[in-house]
Amino acid sequence: MKQIICVKWGTAYGPEYVNRLYGMVRRHVTGDFRLVCLTDDKVGLRPEVDAYDLPELGCEWPRKSMGKWRKLVLWSEDLGATTGLSGPVLFIDLDSVIVDNIDGYFSYGEPDDVVLARNWAKPMQKLGQTSVFRFPVGRYPHIIRNFRADPQGVADKHGFEQHFVTASVPGGIKFWPHLWTRHFRLHCLPPFPLRYFRPAKLPKGSRIVTFPGGPNPSDVLVGRWTQKEPAFETPWAHFRATFSSGMRNRWKHMTRYVRPTPWLTQHWVE
Template identity: 60%
Template sequence: MYAMVARHLTPPFRMVCLTDDATGIRPEVECHALPDIGCPHPERTMGKWRKQILWDHTVPGLEPGQPALFIDLDSVIVGSLDDYFTYGDPQDVILARNWARPMARLGQTSVFRFPVGGNPQVLEGFRADPQGVADRHGFEQHWVTHAVKGGIKLWPEAWTCHFRLHCLPKFPLRYFMTARIPRGVRIVTFPGGPNPDDVQDGRWNKMVPAHRSRWEHLKATFSGERVDKSRWRHLQRYVLPVPWIARQWRD
């Protein structure tokens, strides 16, 4: 991630990582202990609720009141990041669109900018009723969309895309065409899988070998190693090797 940002961001920058294990992280990255979320983690939910610590009054390593850009580690940066820091007002909370529900104006927190300490009510509201918030909203990004004061804003549509929805050809074309980068995209995100390291090697997940042939994948729909228990989802989840990931997702 540091190397990708360094290649695609013009001004000087600091990269801060909140982690419980800083082993092997390159020295340019400022590592701080991952704060406790301060409440029981919700059960029966898929949301990445640990991200809520970013909405506290203070965040380790970050300057209160200043805008910070968060990028999921499984994102692939393919274009300039400069505009992510100048777009809109510094006090805006700007998210990617939740592409799975485009008509609902929901945010997606794979890539978002926020003023540090500017919306503590997001974390406070979650801590007050973590299970209730999770049950009502399902995903932490839906809660963020709801709880940010004054409402969220969204990045321009072309900047940030979803690999599965925007890069991967529709079924069954993905059996014959490789994934592409849409025009104008700067960051490719991978929410809900597959992951960059897998599709780079031509597989959906590590349940199957890399570079599996079309015929082998089709046969496994009825007998063999499937990427999903559902035969229909297995049939759809085929991907040819994606060479541009290796060119971008590297040191």
């Protein structure tokens, strides 16, 4: 039985994200699997998804921190008792797109390994990225205990949950084979200004495409960077808007352009 877990809280992602993840897993996993969702709202989830209440973080939220610290509840020693999970479990962020068979994610390395995607934004620092990672349930509860003991100190030192995890695993983390897990913005999106004329590509050998830091796949699907921008905006209209009155960061706006991406229509479906 292959085990997958996801986390959904707040209003950024509706139940359709979980249901879509289930559909993608079903198409790209051989044999039986179980998808567990930790959430603060179970409404609308398809019945095949095993939903459980999302545990509280158990401490004060760090101030002025961008890290997704709520994901640290995955390291709780009672996660297995709560959900029935045991052994290695694969976590997948809800804004990830599965594009090919992912059986290898369950067998790669050793069962007690913590395997992360490489943080491609800072490749020389050997940091992990937790959009897609595998961990042994209940094996390293010191990670969340240490965070709860000094959440602000951890946030000040590491900045992001994934950097803290990278530094906290005894013996160090491992990385997925580099072609498996691709970063949309860094590996798929053409460089500026070519992105004005070409849609994002799907790199050969990709199995999961992640979207850390945006844009969201739901926006890319219709050719925009955020929901605040018009869908299917022409390159000229986007470029011209860069010089409109009230534009605070012209360079950011100019470079944040994405054309509708055809392969998302094929893969990012329930």
